[in-house]
Amino acid sequence: MLEFNFEIREIEVASLDAFLRSLERPWMQRALLAAFIVGIISAIIGVFVLLRGMVFLGEAIAHSAFAGAALGILLGINPIWPILVFGIISAVSVGYVNEKKIMRDEVIIGVFFSFFMALAILFIGLMPYYSTDVTAILFGNLLLISEQNFRILLILAALVFFTIWMIKKELYFMTFNEELAQVSGVPVRVLNYLFLILVAISIDISLRAIGAILVFAMVVTPAAAAYQWTFRLNRLILLSIIFGVFSTTFGLFLSYMIDLPSGSTSVVVVTSIFAFSFLVSPKRRFGKFAIDECVFCRDAVPMAGKCEDPDCLASELPHVHDEDRLWVKKEIFETDFRDTSHINSEKELQQ
């Protein structure tokens, strides 16, 4: 017989009053502001990371940043500096390999990912004693952000936010199609490296708040949840920010109330938002009841919502499009819409 020795620590739930009182303390105000900033920056950068298909690159940056943190702790310096150096080195290296088409992205990312993890374990192994700072960086805790680290977070977050805002339209074009952007005169090469550095900085500054293991979830998941709702970039960014900020602040609240690491509570919250968004996604529901395009006219359907193409094979059939002038709902027709055999038989009858 299998025997389970299942034991969890006793969870004490703090009172709401205690939480509200804690908001008067400087460390809690710092934590709350940091949650806001991390939520905003991760969400914005996440939108472009998601659209550009760079999800695994972020994972590699997070692990390289952890190696940097371990080195910082080993050397007794503020870990943020080696974190930034390691993060930027890994991002730029992967970018270079990608640009020169030396090998496939996933190969170099896989190599970097494991190498930096090995480095981190090596640095931890060299420490004379196990530092609690390592746990703090691995799992993250918004409540432990020092004043100095908060200042650095604020300055770097402002830098990332401002830069992304300035190059947003070019990044959008590159995300749509890099070759087109390049031919049209966008400085694709420079902006690619700049973006990689911004991704590295965003992940690095979020490390203390969310933790090396989970930091990337806060980059990808808010954007992935927002992606389920809209077809517009600005709305996508806005929704992603709302989800990101809500997750980090509510995560902080949960973390305080039940005394758990804030990184994990934030990620659980944002993943719940993603699951809900995925299940009720208007984009998916819309697609489920509709087909891509009119298989008969396969061209623009005018404002009237009815196909007016004189060459359309289905001009004699009840050929109605919905108010968006694109979708033809399957239930309009008794027959399968893609089955065009009834058109042929009608033609045969006419002949």
Place this chain on the structure above:
Amino acid sequence: MIQQSRIQLDTVQESNKRSITPNNSFIRLKDVAVAYGQEVALFDISLEISPGEFIGICGPNASGKTTLLKTILGIIKPFQGIVTLFGKDVSKGGLSHADRFRIGYVPQLLNIDRNFPASVQDVILMGRYSRIGLFRRIRKEDRQKAWEAAEKVHLEDTLKRPIGHLSGGQQQKVLIAQVLAQNPEILMMDEPTSALDFKMARSVMKLLDELNRNYGLTIFTINHNIRLLREFSQRIICINKRIAFDGSPNDPVLESVVEKVFFS
């Protein structure tokens, strides 16, 4: 090296080569040869393109059609010969920032994610980004230009629709509008109809013809479909690493050249 890879094409019709005065030509290539490493992709290319022409480029796979287009665009540098664009030699350096806007490039049909967060208007506006410049916001004037471009390709009713929801032919027209928003003088297209069925391909070619006739736009398009090229272009250049034919679509020689280039 060139001699070894030289394909014996005895069908170059000198009489078909157009005599265009240099002053009149937009683009001029003289004895251009391009290689990828040791492999020669193009050689002995001399041609001139004048304003307002509708030129169709044909040739089998790996015949150097895209290389020719990229050489003109300055993306690939020739190892021999001179490429002149708007009177400036671009064989060594690239296009100047100002001249870049004078040429619009439309690629093959892109594989656009149907959920990509961009409307038709957003995609057309992208064509204005280089003109607007880095760190600058989109102006009212840019939106106006985008609308005018959409109007030229008859997509003004679809501006709010997500780009991924359009049919292949419409998406290609959006990409043409994106380039038109730059106000180019030449449209260079790399097999814009390759992934489309005949009906859609014809509607795209018809649109190009309209742009050429109504707005005087110079069209330079690669297309595998000789039937469509014959119907719409004023000049056909058939290449197989070098120019095998350069002349009118009605030239009786074209048939035999195509036969030789594609099937021999």
